[in-house]
Amino acid sequence: MLFKTKNTARAELPSTEPSANKEKAKACLREADKALKDLNFQAARNALGRAKELDPANPYLFAFEDRINHFEEEEQKKQAARRPFALPLQETIPQSESLPKTVNAEPTTPPPKRVEPRAPLPSQAPPVIEPFASTPRDVPKAANGFIAPPPIQEHVQPPPLKQRKTPEPARTEGPSSAPASAEVSTVLEDMRRQIEELSRSLEQEKKAREEISERQLQSAVKQFRVELEKAWVNGAPKEPEEDRLHQLASSLGISAEVEQSLTREVKLDMYSRAVKEMVSKRKLLRSSSSTLEWLRKVYRVSVAEYLENESKFLLDLVADQYKGTLLLVTEDEQMRKDLAGRLKAMGYAVVHAQAPEAALEKIEKVNPNLILCEKDFSNGSLSGLKFLNLLRVNPKFNFIPFVFFCRAADLSQLQSSELRPNEGIVQKPVDVDALNSVMNEKLNYFREYISSLA
Amino acid sequence: MGRLILLAEDDEDNRDLVEFVVMRGNLDIELLIAENGKQAVNLAVERNPELILMDMQMPVMDGYQAVAFLKGNETTRHIPIIAFTAQAKPEDKQRTREVGCAEHYTKPMDPEELLGLIKKYLDQSVRSSV
Numbered sequence: 001m002l003f004k005t006k007n008t009a010r011a012e013l014p015s016t017e018p019s020a021n022k023e024k025a026k027a028c029l030r031e032a033d034k035a036l037k038d039l040n041f042q043a044a045r046n047a048l049g050r051a052k053e054l055d056p057a058n059p060y061l062f063a064f065e066d067r068i069n070h071f072e073e074e075e076q077k078k079q080a081a082r083r084p085f086a087l088p089l090q091e092t093i094p095q096s097e098s099l100p101k102t103v104n105a106e107p108t109t110p111p112p113k114r115v116e117p118r119a120p121l122p123s124q125a126p127p128v129i130e131p132f133a134s135t136p137r138d139v140p141k142a143a144n145g146f147i148a149p150p151p152i153q154e155h156v157q158p159p160p161l162k163q164r165k166t167p168e169p170a171r172t173e174g175p176s177s178a179p180a181s182a183e184v185s186t187v188l189e190d191m192r193r194q195i196e197e198l199s200r201s202l203e204q205e206k207k208a209r210e211e212i213s214e215r216q217l218q219s220a221v222k223q224f225r226v227e228l229e230k231a232w233v234n235g236a237p238k239e240p241e242e243d244r245l246h247q248l249a250s251s252l253g254i255s256a257e258v259e260q261s262l263t264r265e266v267k268l269d270m271y272s273r274a275v276k277e278m279v280s281k282r283k284l285l286r287s288s289s290s291t292l293e294w295l296r297k298v299y300r301v302s303v304a305e306y307l308e309n310e311s312k313f314l315l316d317l318v319a320d321q322y323k324g325t326l327l328l329v330t331e332d333e334q335m336r337k338d339l340a341g342r343l344k345a346m347g348y349a350v351v352h353a354q355a356p357e358a359a360l361e362k363i364e365k366v367n368p369n370l371i372l373c374e375k376d377f378s379n380g381s382l383s384g385l386k387f388l389n390l391l392r393v394n395p396k397f398n399f400i401p402f403v404f405f406c407r408a409a410d411l412s413q414l415q416s417s418e419l420r421p422n423e424g425i426v427q428k429p430v431d432v433d434a435l436n437s438v439m440n441e442k443l444n445y446f447r448e449y450i451s452s453l454a
Numbered sequence: 455m456g457r458l459i460l461l462a463e464d465d466e467d468n469r470d471l472v473e474f475v476v477m478r479g480n481l482d483i484e485l486l487i488a489e490n491g492k493q494a495v496n497l498a499v500e501r502n503p504e505l506i507l508m509d510m511q512m513p514v515m516d517g518y519q520a521v522a523f524l525k526g527n528e529t530t531r532h533i534p535i536i537a538f539t540a541q542a543k544p545e546d547k548q549r550t551r552e553v554g555c556a557e558h559y560t561k562p563m564d565p566e567e568l569l570g571l572i573k574k575y576l577d578q579s580v581r582s583s584v
Contacts, residue, residue, distance in 0.1 A: 234477045274478070281471045286564040294566045298478045 025055030032064055041072045220252035221262065228266040235274075235298035236267070268309055271299035272316045279317060323347040324369030324443065329359045329387070330405065331377055335430070339372075342432050355379075356387035363397060369446065370439060375406040375414065385417065399449060401442035405430060421445050456484040457576055458503040462494035462520065463487075463538065464512040471563065472507065472538075479569040481576065491515030495523050498530050504579045505572060507559075510539040510550065518553050525554035534575045 032047035048064050055061075227248055231237040237245070249259040274295050282288045296306060306313075326348045330336050340350045351366045353359035355377050363371075371391075375384040382390075384404055391397040401422045406414055414425050422445050424438045459476070463469045469487060476483050486501060488494035491508075492515040498506060506524070510517030517537065524530040534557075537550035542560040550558045559571060 235480065238480070274474075277474060281467055281474075284468055284471050284562050286562045286567075291565055295478070298480075 021054045022058070025051040025058050028054065029058070029060055029064060032068070036068055036071055039071070039075055041068055041075075044068050217253070220254055221258070224249055224252055224254055224259070225262055225266060228263060229270065232266050232270040232299070235270075236300040264305075267299055268301065268305065268312070271295065271301050272309075272313050274299065275313060276317055322349065325349045325351060325366060326439075327351050327353060327359060327363060327366055327368035327371045329353045329356060329371065329373040329384070331355060331374070331381075335405075339430060339432075339435075346436065356382035356384065356390075359387065360390065363391075368400060370401040370403065370443060372403050372405065372435075372439075375404050375410050385414075388423070399446065401439075401446045403435070403438055403442060422449070456482040458484050458486060458501060459572065460486040460488060460494060460497055460501070460503040460506045461538075462489075462491060462506065462512065462517065463509045464489050465509070468509070468561070472568070475563070475565040475568055476572070478565075479572070481569065481573060483572070491517060491520030494520050498524055498533060499527065502529065503533060505575045506533055506535040507538045507572075508535050508555070510537055510541065510546075518549070521550075521553045521555055534578070536571060536575070 028047045028051035032044040032051065035041075035043035035047055044064075045068060048061065048068065051058060051064075052061055224245075227245060231241050231245055245263075246259070249256075254262075275292060278285070278291055278295060279288070282291075285291045296303075323346065326343055328336060328340060328343075328350055330339075330352075331354050336352055340352065343350050351362060351368065353362050356373070359371070359373070373384045373387060377383060384406075388402055388404075391400065391402065399422060401424075403424045403426055404414055405426055405428050407428055411425065411427060419425070422442055424442050426435045426438050461469065461472050463472065469489075473485055473487075476485055486497050486503060488497050490512045494506065494508065495515070497503075508517045508521060512520075517539070521535050521537075524533065524535065535555045536557040536559050537555040538559050538561065539546065539550070540561045547558040556575065557571060559568065
């Protein structure tokens with residue numbers, strides 16, 4: 001009704017304008033209509049303004065104005081629904097700063113039908129993560145030389161919103177799309193580099209932490225092992241002592257598995273030492289086997305554990321029992337085999353020579369602690385006595401203990417040959433105990449002689 | 455503080471072995487060491503141990519003399535003495551009994567046997583004190 005009244009009133013105004021202006025005003029209204037269809041409200045208003053100037057009595061002017069307002073309002077509602085998070089971004093990043101001027105001239109959100117096809121994006125979608133503040137160089141070092149890692153949150157915290165760049169290559173048109181694409185590539189390259197640096201930094205942190213915890217664990221294990229050795233030195237500890245050790249392990253942060261493993265290790269070690277000590281005194285014991293069985297119980301070593309570690313125990317037994325090097329000079333192969341095995345079992349290293357000549361060649365290299373030699377050799381070799389005389393005249397070898405193997409018939413001949421204190425005789429067939437006794441006697445003499453030189 | 459035992463033994467290896475065995479016997483023992491009979495007598499009078507292991511062949515004063523002295527002394531008479539010797543003939547055992555030893559233990563030793571003997575006399579000592 002109101003419209004009708006208005007329109008009627010205007011229609012009644014005297015028609016003084018030339019018809020050309022009316023036509024131009026109509027063209028402006030058509031232009032405004034087109035702009036409105038394109039949702040270019042500013043252009044529509046501009047065209048409407050020109051139509052008003054040319055033909056103020058045009059009955060469609062007010063209708064056009066209402067139409068523009070209505071369409072603009074609808075479009076704003078649509079935009080608000082379409083981009084719920086756009087407002088903060090628009091607030092923090094003025095368009096004039098972030099987008100080229102050509103883009104700025106376009107409406108904030110172009111109508112769907114005018115959207116140009118987006119420029120092809122790189123294969124990786126541009127992440128919104130922006131450079132992190134922390135790089136490997138930023139990681140501070142603690143006094144002990146380790147990298148003191150900053151809290152993880154510092155690394156994973158997203159960057160401030162205002163630092164975000166929102167490259168929108170799709171909005172650029174024509175000649176501006178290529179530079180924008182290059183810019184995106186640069187940004188992506190920066191981001192990739194920063195991610196790599198961050199990964200390296202995190203890896204360093206991880207290593208530093210592992211090293212620290214490993215050192216702490218090593219120190220704790222060392223301390224715990226010392227306590228275990230004290231407790232196990234005389235056999236299995238009593239219950240209160242075991243409880244104390246368990247508490248100590250807990251306080252040192254040693255896991256139950258590690259505690260168990262260490263205890264077993266120390267137990268076997270202590271048992272092995274005890275066995276070694278016992279074996280060295282076996283002559284004072286009634287029975288070695290029952291003594292070892294007793295020790296096994298004292299150290300709570302199960303039969304299975306014993307069998308599992310038997311080779312270790314045996315190796316421990318012989319490990320430091322090296323008594324010296326013997327040069328065995330004999331052409332009797334059976335005797336060599338028998339004696340060499342027995343002597344090795346007693347803790348000696350045995351070097352064999354088949355004849356005195358071969359022995360003379362080896363003696364300098366071997367530097368034996370004692371020489372065991374037959375009295376006679378076949379095939380025109382030097383006799384044992386001649387070999388001994390050669391050694392006596394050589395100041396490098398004349399102090400080496402020397403023991404003859406001889407038959408009973410030869411005993412008197414050798415005894416009359418004025419043997420020195422470092423020289424002895426053992427009758428064949430060789431009794432190993434008798435040989436051992438003579439060897440010990442000569443070696444003791446040798447030790448005393450060396451001590452006197454010192 | 456463990457229970458006090460006196461070992462009189464002149465041979466170092468034997469002393470070490472007895473010490474080795476006693477320490478592993480789980481008996482909570484404190485071992486006093488004497489290297490001859492005279493030292494043994496002095497230590498026994500001074501410390502009043504619960505048991506004495508006495509080697510019978512020792513320098514300065516042998517085991518027989520030492521045992522005779524200790525059994526003649528009012529303050530040490532009650533202490534049980536184990537003759538700890540290599541002499542295993544019946545007449546040797548008879549002699550050690552006559553001089554006052556409670557037991558005749560023949561070397562070489564057996565650890566479990568020796569510990570059993572020590573435990574037996576320590577238990578007796580507890581009972582008599584109760």
